[in-house]
C-alpha cells in the first residue's frame with residue numbers, strides 16, 4: 001500500500017529561482033533565504049520519497065485566461081519547464097508517475113471532486129522553485145530525485161476554491177494514495193504564499209503575525225484554518241496571499257496530529273514573506289505498528305455496523 005509520509009509547505013517566489021539560476025545564492029540577501037532550506041534538503045536526502053505530489057498554482061503559463069481549471073492533475077509522463085518570459089528555467093524536465101496519478105484521478109473523481117486531467121502540461125516557478133528549495137540545484141541534463149505528480153490549483157482568477165474544499169481534497173488524495181497497491185512512500189507539497197501582494201496600492205504588503213498564526217494552526221489546528229473565508233486572506237495576507245489555501249490540500253492529506261519537524265520564516269524575498277514547514281505523519285514509512293485489538297464488545301458493535309452498511313449498500 002502507498003502512504004503519505006510527510007507534508008511540506010514552501011513559498012514559490014520566482015526571484016528565488018532566478019537567484020539560483022544566476023549563481024546569486026551566496027549574496028547576503030539570498031543566503032538568508034537559501035540557508036533556511038539547508039536542513040530541509042538534508043531531511044529530503046534522508047527521507048528519499050518514492051514520489052512527490054506538488055500542489056501549486058500555474059501563473060498563466062500552462063493555462064491562459066481562456067481555460068482556468070480549478071484543480072488540474074498532471075497525469076502525463078513528463079512536464080517540461082514553461083517559458084515564463086526569460087526562456088524555460090534551466091531545470092530538468094519533471095518526470096511524472098502516470099499510474100499513480102491516474103489512480104488518484106479515478107479515486108478522487110469518484111469521491112466527487114471534479115478534477116481536470118492534464119495529459120500535457122508545462123510547469124512554472126510555482127512548482128519548480130519549491131522543488132529546488134527541497135531537492136537543491138539540479139543540472140538541466142540530470143534528473144529530479146523522484147517522480148512528481150503536479151496538482152495545479154486556480155488561485156489566480158476569482159473564484160478560487162475555498163480553504164475547506166482544499167482541505168477536504170487533501171483527505172480524498174490521501175484515501176486515493178492509500179488504496180494504491182504498490183508500497184510507495186509519498187510526500188506532498190503545498191506551495192505558494194505566505195502573505196504578499198504584488199500589485200495595486202497595497203503592493204509589498206506582508207503580515208508576519210498572520211503568517212505565523214497560519215503556520216501554528218497548520219501544525220496544530222488545521223480545521224480552524226479551513227474555515228477562513230477568501231476575504232480574510234485578501235484583507236490580511238494581500239491579494240496573492242490566497243495562494244495559502246493550497247497548503248490546506250497538503251495538510252488535509254496528513255494525519256490530524258502531526259510532528260512538526262522543521263519551520264523557517266523570513267521576510268522578504270522579492271515581495272513575499274517566505275514560509276516553510278515540514279510535517280511528518282507519526283507512521284512515516286517503515287512498518288505500520290500493529291493496531292491494538294479492540295475490546296470484545298467493540299468488535300461486536302463493529303460487526304453489527306458492518307452488517308448494517310452491507311444491508312444499506
Ligand code: DHB
Pocket residue numbers: 012013014015059192193196198240269270271272
Ligand atoms: C512573487 C511571488 C509569487 O508568489 C509569484 O507567483 C510571483 C511573484 C514575488 O514576490 O515577486
Ligand code: FE
Pocket residue numbers: 012059126192193240243
Ligand atoms: Fe505565486
